[in-house]
Amino acid sequence: MGSPEAGGVSGRGTDRLRVGVLASQGDFMAHERMLRELSADAVAVRTAEQLADLDALVIPGGESTTITKAIDRDGLEPAIRSHATDDRPILGTCAGMIVCDRDHLGLIDATVRRNAFGRQIASFETDLELAGIGPDALRAVFIRAPWIESHGDGVEVLATVDGHPVAIRDGRVLACSFHPELTDDLRVHALLMAMATAARDERHAVEPSAAEGRSTGE
Numbered sequence: 001m002g003s004p005e006a007g008g009v010s011g012r013g014t015d016r017l018r019v020g021v022l023a024s025q026g027d028f029m030a031h032e033r034m035l036r037e038l039s040a041d042a043v044a045v046r047t048a049e050q051l052a053d054l055d056a057l058v059i060p061g062g063e064s065t066t067i068t069k070a071i072d073r074d075g076l077e078p079a080i081r082s083h084a085t086d087d088r089p090i091l092g093t094c095a096g097m098i099v100c101d102r103d104h105l106g107l108i109d110a111t112v113r114r115n116a117f118g119r120q121i122a123s124f125e126t127d128l129e130l131a132g133i134g135p136d137a138l139r140a141v142f143i144r145a146p147w148i149e150s151h152g153d154g155v156e157v158l159a160t161v162d163g164h165p166v167a168i169r170d171g172r173v174l175a176c177s178f179h180p181e182l183t184d185d186l187r188v189h190a191l192l193m194a195m196a197t198a199a200r201d202e203r204h205a206v207e208p209s210a211a212e213g214r215s216t217g218e
């Protein structure tokens with residue numbers, strides 16, 4: 001199959017994808033807007049119950065210490081973990097990437113360095129080539145951004161800046177240093193949704209009765 005494009009991910013006549021956006025702190029509404037543009041049902045997630053049965057989860061940028069405290073305070077960690085162990089995709093952006101790393105939730109086999117680009121060049125934009133979204137460069141907005149300091153062999157580096165990984169994929173987790181929700185380029189979210197569609201198809205292949213139960217009247 002080719003690279004995931006916005007048009008190819010949605011509207012295949014099946015149920016819409018339910019994608020949660022962790023709404024403890026940060027710029028979650030911009031993510032919700034993008035997901036809706038891609039025809040997903042976007043859900044602002046603040047409780048463990050809202051994490052049940054999501055097709056994918058976005059952990060947005062913001063302030064990683066604040067997000068980590070909110071996850072603790074609201075008791076969300078077990079539900080985020082079962083989402084991940086159930087092989088349901090996750091996208092962590094900027095502070096969300098930090099929250100996913102080995103020193104935090106451990107959802108990616110990588111260690112992230114906070115504020116890695118230094119405070120002097122706290123924010124910048126650049127064009128990135130990002131593996132998996134097609135040949136056109138992606139305009140990427142970095143705000144007090146982290147980079148991947150080290151990672152395991154199973155981690156696929158999708159994009160780098162000055163030799164430092166700024167977008168990776170580890171199994172069903174995508175993580176990027178920048179803010180894909182701050183431009184009008186939908187391709188990173190479309191990639192997440194393509195991963196979510198594949199994961200949902202696999203779940204239904206394992207349990208066909210779960211997929212068909214509703215139409216057979218039970």
Ligand code: GLN
Nearest residue numbers: 061062063064094095144
């Ligand atoms: N510098 C922030 C942190 O360390 C991340 C910034 C962002 O998400 N834009 O948490």
